[in-house]
Amino acid sequence: MRPRVLSGIQPTGSPHIGNYLGALKNWAKIQYDYDSIYCIVDLHAVTVYQDPAELRAKIEELAGVLLAIGIDPTHSSLIVQSSVAAHAELAWMLTCVTPIGWLERMTQFKAKSEAQESIGSGVMQYPVLMAADILIYQAAIVPVGDDQSQHLELTRDIAQRFNSLYGDTFVVPETRLPTVGARIMGLDEPEKKMSKSAAGSGHAVSLLDPPDVIRKKILRATTDSNPAVDFETAGAGVRNLLAIFQAFTESTDEALRTQFSGMRYGDLKKTVAEAVIAALEPIQKRYREITAETGYIARVLEEGAEKVRPIANDTVKKAKRAMGLYTP
Numbered sequence: 001m002r003p004r005v006l007s008g009i010q011p012t013g014s015p016h017i018g019n020y021l022g023a024l025k026n027w028a029k030i031q032y033d034y035d036s037i038y039c040i041v042d043l044h045a046v047t048v049y050q051d052p053a054e055l056r057a058k059i060e061e062l063a064g065v066l067l068a069i070g071i072d073p074t075h076s077s078l079i080v081q082s083s084v085a086a087h088a089e090l091a092w093m094l095t096c097v098t099p100i101g102w103l104e105r106m107t108q109f110k111a112k113s114e115a116q117e118s119i120g121s122g123v124m125q126y127p128v129l130m131a132a133d134i135l136i137y138q139a140a141i142v143p144v145g146d147d148q149s150q151h152l153e154l155t156r157d158i159a160q161r162f163n164s165l166y167g168d169t170f171v172v173p174e175t176r177l178p179t180v181g182a183r184i185m186g187l188d189e190p191e192k193k194m195s196k197s198a199a200g201s202g203h204a205v206s207l208l209d210p211p212d213v214i215r216k217k218i219l220r221a222t223t224d225s226n227p228a229v230d231f232e233t234a235g236a237g238v239r240n241l242l243a244i245f246q247a248f249t250e251s252t253d254e255a256l257r258t259q260f261s262g263m264r265y266g267d268l269k270k271t272v273a274e275a276v277i278a279a280l281e282p283i284q285k286r287y288r289e290i291t292a293e294t295g296y297i298a299r300v301l302e303e304g305a306e307k308v309r310p311i312a313n314d315t316v317k318k319a320k321r322a323m324g325l326y327t328p
């Protein structure tokens with residue numbers, strides 16, 4: 001049997017080129033080498049308030065985008081997290097073996113809890129549910145961007161702790177980061193990672209942005225006080241534009257240096273913008289085709305859930321038995 005891959009994405013905001021280069025591109029690339037399950041994590045999204053109608057629409061939109069970037073439902077299972085109830089069931093069992101101190105140390109928890117006056121306790125449990133998403137399928141590999149590395153370490157710790165308390169139950173998964181593009185930064189604020197929720201229209205390029213919007217955003221990107229590209233002294237903004245170009249075009253380090261050394265920033269931005277537009281054009285075309293076919297997305301999601309439910313239920317049964325919970 002091929003080793004299993006699992007990864008997830010939240011249906012909040014608009015999926016952007018950071019999501020694509022950090023994770024989604026890899027999902028599509030490795031799906032034929034593994035038994036792959038890709039998950040739209042709506043239960044994670046509701047750890048902060050979401051407008052119900054909007055959330056519903058975002059789930060379908062994201063499913064369309066994932067199919068458009070090349071997730072092939074005849075090979076991979078594309079699922080919505082809440083349609084496989086066992087994720088939440090396993091999350092409770094894992095919660096009971098996870099010390100609170102481990103969760104308090106998570107940087108995303110700290111950032112989210114500092115930003116809001118009152119938060120739901122789901123914000124703290126967030127990484128335990130993420131561990132459940134992964135461990136429930138006995139996934140060996142988890143392709144993500146760099147911002148998820150700490151959550152993945154925690155998942156490994158939770159799996160090991162459960163295994164040592166109750167006997168070997170879970171595969172301990174490995175994190176798979178891309179070599180280029182693991183952390184794409186905001187175009188307007190290159191010290192901060194590009195994020196779906198960041199305010200400001202010049203922050204992120206959405207995968208569905210039309211060409212003129214992409215051009216405008218990239219031409220306005222923050223650079224530094226140098227006039228032209230110098231690989232030794234380039235600031236965060238220029239390094240980010242170069243990383244975006246390299247990740248989209250898969251150029252080698254050498255080719256990148258040859259192409260861009262000494263190039264004026266105006267030309268750098270134009271070149272990067274055209275490369276991004278060219279890479280997103282076929283994705284956007286497929287998205288339009290996929291969403292024009294009534295009922296297709298719902299069918300893919302239902303078939304995905306049906307395919308993976310038995311795997312998830314098996315693992316829950318195994319974990320229940322290991323813990324001594326009642327299994328008729």
Ligand code: TYM
Nearest residue numbers: 007008009010018019022023041130144145182183184194
């Ligand atoms: P999410 O929805 O924030 O992001 C989805 C994927 O995109 C990657 N990513 C980035 N990569 C590079 N540069 C960026 N600026 C950037 N922003 C986001 C993320 O690393 C991620 O791989 N907690 C997860 C969702 C999740 C999950 C899981 C992931 C829930 N369960 C199980 C893997 C396995 C999240 O919020 O991703």
